[in-house]
Amino acid sequence: MELFATWGAPQAALLITGRDLVPGEITQELGLTPAFSREATAGAAFRPGESCWAVLVPGEADQGFDTPIEQLVELISPALEAIRGVQRRGHDVRLDLSGHVQRGSRTYLSPRALSSLAQLELPVSLTTDADPPTRSEDLLDWLPAPDGSHRAT
Structure with missing residues (x-):
């Protein structure tokens, strides 16, 4: 399926977060090397006050998510029971699909x-x-002006 504007920088990740999560312990328990890990930080932009641990599989914009998903599933499947154990202990465990989007x-x-x-x-x-809007932060920015000025020539 060909799309005109696709998500840029698609990636699939196993993301584990939690307040009492110790990234080094997760690495040992799962036997996987994270692409990203961080101890809890109060001022962090992403999940402040929580530790984070993630395995990331990047993709290419033209390939979409199929290849990163396939590679992530293959990578984490052998550790699935250990991953479920981490989840049972109360940590947030999720498969996250992310990318950069532009309008449309x-x-x-x-x-x-x-x-x-x-x-x-x-x-x-x-x-x-996403890129910030070019004209305003108003989500309804695309609507015509109420005074009809959009009709003026």
Whole structure:
């Protein structure tokens, strides 16, 4: 399926967060090397006050999410029981699909990729990063002006 504007920098991740999470312990328990980990930091922009641990699989804009999802599932499947143990201890465990979006961009998830994610029985989230609006931060910015000035020539 060809799309005109696709999500840039798509990636699939196993993201684990929690207030009492110790990233080094998660690394040992799962036997996976994180691409990102951080001890709890009060002033952090992402999940302040929580520790974070993540395995990331980047993709290319033209390939969408199928390849990163396939690679992530293959990578984490051997550690699935340990991942569920981390989840049972109260940490937030999720599969996160993220990318950079521009106005009108779309993404596509194949039935095969969705089925692979569903078999893991873990929550899935979508996270986007976007450019700031060029004219204003008003979400209704695209509506015509109420005074009819958009009709003036």
